[in-house]
Amino acid sequence: MDISIVGSGYVGTTVAACFAEVGHDVVNVDIDEDVVASINGGRAPIHEPGLEELIETHAGESLRATTDYAAVRDTDVTFLALPTPAEDDGHIDLSILKVGARSLGAAIAEKDGAHVVVTKSTVVPTTTEDVIAPILEAESGRALGEGVHVGMNPEFLREGSAVEDFLSPDKVVLGSETEYAAETLRAVFDPLVERAGGPPVVETGVAEAEMIKYANNGFLAAKISLANDIANVCAEYGIDSEAVLSAIGLDHRIGSEFLEAGVGWGGSCFPKDVAAIVAAARDVGYEPAMLEAAIEVNDRQPVRLLGRLRDHVDPDGARVAVLGLAFKPGTGDVRNSRAIPLVEALVDAGADVVGYDPVATENFRAEFPDIEYAGSAEEALAGADAALVVTDWPEFAELDSAFDEMATPVVVDGRRVVTRRDGIVYEPLV
Numbered sequence: 001m002d003i004s005i006v007g008s009g010y011v012g013t014t015v016a017a018c019f020a021e022v023g024h025d026v027v028n029v030d031i032d033e034d035v036v037a038s039i040n041g042g043r044a045p046i047h048e049p050g051l052e053e054l055i056e057t058h059a060g061e062s063l064r065a066t067t068d069y070a071a072v073r074d075t076d077v078t079f080l081a082l083p084t085p086a087e088d089d090g091h092i093d094l095s096i097l098k099v100g101a102r103s104l105g106a107a108i109a110e111k112d113g114a115h116v117v118v119t120k121s122t123v124v125p126t127t128t129e130d131v132i133a134p135i136l137e138a139e140s141g142r143a144l145g146e147g148v149h150v151g152m153n154p155e156f157l158r159e160g161s162a163v164e165d166f167l168s169p170d171k172v173v174l175g176s177e178t179e180y181a182a183e184t185l186r187a188v189f190d191p192l193v194e195r196a197g198g199p200p201v202v203e204t205g206v207a208e209a210e211m212i213k214y215a216n217n218g219f220l221a222a223k224i225s226l227a228n229d230i231a232n233v234c235a236e237y238g239i240d241s242e243a244v245l246s247a248i249g250l251d252h253r254i255g256s257e258f259l260e261a262g263v264g265w266g267g268s269c270f271p272k273d274v275a276a277i278v279a280a281a282r283d284v285g286y287e288p289a290m291l292e293a294a295i296e297v298n299d300r301q302p303v304r305l306l307g308r309l310r311d312h313v314d315p316d317g318a319r320v321a322v323l324g325l326a327f328k329p330g331t332g333d334v335r336n337s338r339a340i341p342l343v344e345a346l347v348d349a350g351a352d353v354v355g356y357d358p359v360a361t362e363n364f365r366a367e368f369p370d371i372e373y374a375g376s377a378e379e380a381l382a383g384a385d386a387a388l389v390v391t392d393w394p395e396f397a398e399l400d401s402a403f404d405e406m407a408t409p410v411v412v413d414g415r416r417v418v419t420r421r422d423g424i425v426y427e428p429l430v
């Protein structure tokens with residue numbers, strides 16, 4: 001198939017490179033000239049294991065990038081992979097997607113034959129049919145279901161394993177309303193499904209596909225929050241929450257993944273998506289109590305972590321090492337990292353904060369230019385009155401003797417990653 005992908009961010013670039021890898025001809029359209037030059041030069045514009053190799057292999061052959069939307073006319077189908085950030089009240093912000101849809105619609109006006117437009121971005125139910133389709137119709141002068149067809153294909157890849165997740169999915173979800181769109185989506189995904197050993201392919205409606213993404217992320221975020229709720233009860237009783245959670249994970253109806261209790265979930269998806277579906281549900285007259293509670297528990301975890309710190313050290317004037325600034329290990333991404341509310345609260349309380357992260361320091365510095373940063377965990381700990389462990393980077397399990405260099409060895413562990421117990425005041429969050 002000839003495929004165009006609008007947007008070369010995290011999802012768009014990964015999807016473009018992976019479609020090229022399974023044998024399609026792919027063009028990536030993005031307004032950012034640096035990103036386009038990077039892809040055409042065989043270099044990945046973002047850091048993601050395996051991505052650089054794919055781009056290097058296929059650039060100039062079956063993968064190219066351009067700033068010109070006219071390129072979509074030579075393709076059978078376009079995937080819209082543009083950002084859908086959150087507004088302050090949690091509602092999804094569709095402005096970037098609408099601009100992309102307008103440019104795309106204008107470009108396909110001059111195409112020979114029908115065109116399929118597939119929403120890859122995460123959008124609240126009915127967005128593709130009620131917002132994107134009318135823009136495409138107006139700009140292209142084509143009728144929906146005739147000259148232009150829409151589809152929805154949610155993406156479940158995780159940062160840090162994006163290529164692997166995309167090429168070996170648990171499931172593929174294809175939403176469409178016309179047979180033409182359904183056939184086109186099948187033709188796009190058939191080679192990937194075959195290569196991945198035949199994962200289930202869910203063929204469904206467009207709005208169902210949109211909702212599946214929110215249901216998936218909402219469920220996982222709520223699962224972690226429920227694990228945190230249970231772990232908090234355990235902590236109050238002095239019960240080992242890890243023993244409890246790993247035991248319940250053995251029930252196949254529960255499953256052991258996404259049961260790691262700690263300071264909560266962050267990142268570019270869970271916080272934005274749970275807030276967006278809560279806001280959308282309220283708009284249609286439903287109060288989604290479980291999803292709201294998932295957010296509330298998540299917001300409380302950093303506050304509880306600071307409570308553990310205050311049990312031992314008054315943050316006012318104290319030197320506090322914050323170990324881990326990324327939203328999870330294996331990435332430099334700090335979007336909605338739990339370190340953000342923690343550092344804000346520490347600074348407000350008058351603490352002298354020194355941050356350390358093996359990868360994310362520069363991204364965090366852009367948000368918090370005024371705190372101190374250390375080049376290593378050892379350097380951050382030296383002379384500190386307390387340490388907060390916020391991200392479960394494996395290296396924090398091996399700090400051992402570095403804690404001896406602290407002024408007072410109070411270690412408040414938000415991820416249960418530190419292994420040392422002797423000679424320090426070890427305070428796990430859960």
Ligand code: UDX
Pocket residue numbers: 155156157158159160217220224257258259260261262263264265266267268269270327328329
């Ligand atoms: C998530 C979804 O997993 C993915 O399917 C979707 O496409 C995008 O959002 P990602 O944000 O990359 O992926 O990270 P993920 O590995 O899911 O972790 C999200 C957050 O949950 C992190 O802050 C992580 O630390 C936290 N987490 C995860 C826990 O606190 N406990 C767990 O057991 C698992």
